Amino acid sequence: MSVLLVEDDMSIAIVITAALEAEGFSVTHCDSVAMRDRLLADSAFSVLVTDVMLTDGDGIAGLPGIRESFPKMPIIVLSAQNTLDTAVRATDTGAFEYFPKPFDIDELARTVRQAAMSSGAEMSDAQDTPTPGLPLVGRSAPMQAVYRMITRVLRNDLTVLVLGESGTGKELVAEAIHQLGHRSAGPFVAVNTAAIPAELIESELFGHEKGAFTGAVARHIGKFEQANGGTLFLDEIGDMPMQAQTRLLRALQSGTVRRVGGRDEVKVDVRIIAATNKDLEPMIAAGTFREDLYYRLNVVPIQMPPLRERADDIEALARHFLQLAAGEGLPRHQLSADGAELLSRQPWRGNVRELRNFIYRAALLARDDIIDAATLDTLLVSQPRDATEGSPANLDDSVIRWLADTAPGAGQVYDEALAAFERPLFSQVLRSTGGNQLRAAQILGINRNTLRKRISELDIDPDSFARRN
Template sequence: MPRPRPDSPAPPPQRQRILVVDDDADMLRLLSLRLRAAGYDVATAASAEAALAHFDLERPQLVLSDVRLPGRDGLALFDELRARCPALPVILMTAHGTIPDAVEATAKGVFTYLTKPFDGRALLEQIDQALALAAPAALPAQADSRWRSEIISRSGRMADLLAEAYMVAQSDASVLLLGESGTGKELLARAIHRASPRAGKPFVAINCGAIPEALLESELFGHVKGAFTDAVSHHKGLFQAADGGTLLLDEIGDMPPALQVKLLRVLQERAVRPVGSSQSQPVDVRIISATHRDLEAAMAAGQFREDLYYRLHVVTLTLPTLAERREDIPLLANHFLDQLARKYDRKLSGFSPEALKALTTAPWPGNVRQLYNAVEQVCALSTTPLVPLSLVQRALRVPGAQVLSLAEARQRFEREYLVGLLKMTDGHVADAARLAQRNRTEFYRLLQKHQLTPAHFKPEGPTEPVADERQD
């Protein structure tokens, strides 16, 4: 075989093929000219049937289709394409009358929809984005997509993460999941379990920060009858419950130091010793841990054991924030709306384009969990099938409510009440105590408790400590 000459030009890169489907011949011609001018290889079809026939002959990298087609419409075409090639990006073109149908389709996985008439530059930007997102490495061909069915995404960032998670699932290595609260760490842990050889065995999860330290050891390792006052029977721990399967240790960064030592021993010996027992019991468990904390900073502060850290983070996967995967927001929002509409028996078809844009551009500090809560609010309040912008804006304006404990609320009220009395009496303790219907000694104790100095409220402003004024 002759070798190519060193000065031979490199072969031109293969152009990406787009299949355009529209029964309007003028629109087909216009779109073909515009896309070819942008460097794409373009094929056309005037019906869904013709598009499917072309797809069987030569698969395109993207399909651009009108919603209104003769016979089978664009939504039915999308369903068929999705069944044949789940990763193929599809963009729908729609007139105003079919916006609800197009919006509903985004919940099923349509990349986006464009309302006619649309700007040519906007069309090219959406196509570029769709092709870029379809480019990341796909999951291995043998992967059954059901393992990740709970994770709704089409972003390149998540595609890379899921491809990595699938490979990790085939081994028995411990996995550490990092990410902000609300990013879906438990969903990813469940997906890894379903993709693993342990899928037929239990998946057990525990939040290490939500259980008091006195109970956490018993929950994890179990206890025998009589081990402590309330131990009226033998109790199997979560390690034993997950035997053969997977145990998720959520918020592992909040685990008390004393329990970190015992957990490390279990991981090293692959055996647990129930509280009150002298016998260890072997367990076969795959550990996935998760945290939103910076464990390296916790180690530096002496709050997390270094040896345990290296046991847990054989493989580390970091979940992106919702702001880092904005292309998933329309898909997630419509998915949640569909779920909640069925749950509450509401007839909702989707979001208006303006509402969807507002959702997509919002900051989402609470990530996917916050998005779900916002969608639940608009689902409860919407009086029309298509959720309007006003309801989404209302949901987005709601600040994250600071929930105080009863004790904290009392403390805050008590301090504000005392400050108000001191302002009213210009710092005269006797008058303030009289208004509060308390004796001066008790009133002074309250002021000291809240670190309030009466002299700071006097018009002349001298600074004398609370204890001195009591001698006046």
């Protein structure tokens, strides 16, 4: 189902859009009477949600004509003018509901759903294929703070630095700024600076001329030029080599780039959004990140909250990912209330990315149409933990998690913890040596007899590693 949202306050529009898209609606947004009328003439919508005060006039004045032209389309009116007159005018137009501001976003979402169902539409129609829209999902207080920051940079080209742990959705913030801002008609080019070899990063960013280096058989246009007129997203900026940092700073200061091996300065018009999961200030102190580049990038910082700080959003995110999974060909499922509650209690150390991957796995493996707590509990027990999901391995966190999960008895904590640590350690080293205990002891830095004694106590079979090789 599709909703036409007519709202001139962008911060409110973002929150409403996120809430409705989490419920499976496709949302089209505009901020004027003229654009509303053009959109209604070109497309069919299940529900119209409109503010009263718009950029070019009164949002209520034209509603009788809209009611006449689209008698089956419910209309919901929003207004900051919380007067009796406004409420009466909204009611006189035959509005399905009237919401004075501030209103409860959950209640609005429920009302839009009721309005859509009353018009004879079905949710399944909207979910057959996912529709593009605001990429961020969530209505928690931390996310509303993010939305407010996004709205402040939409009508300008200030450089934005998005901070947050891995998997929190930093690139989605960049996409939202691009899609909702005045550069939306231009290209959005994303570059993971950590994934490019140090010797190639300047060529990737700034381009190169033919013959600039071995293998440069033709001119290459870099990411800056590819993003001309749009947005360049520099992810993992904290991993950029120092030499490239220097050239990046020069490009930001001058608005021009010089291709590797070239002489001419090429003028570029790009908005820069950078992101990192690292704390850059200690890196500045250590001399691994330029202080002047940091201040050039950190004009508008946006801090993405980890998922553990926005647990209220987990249910909406899970339902959103189930819809996306169905749109990508996986079986269609619904999430039960107890399943949502179980998901909300999980730590999700890999943040939204880990949750997304888990939901896709659940969509693939679940046998029933309804995914409940029992199904999820089984999948959570067998859930793999790898380096691509979540933050890098942390021994402190592992010990805390082991203590919580194992709960060893009094007087046994040290021995059981030592065994839990040594068993995977010795196994991995023996695997790397093909079961050779002498070489394994040398790598570990312990006596061979000590290793032999411990692997016997831990019931580790060194010959099993020899057979694998």
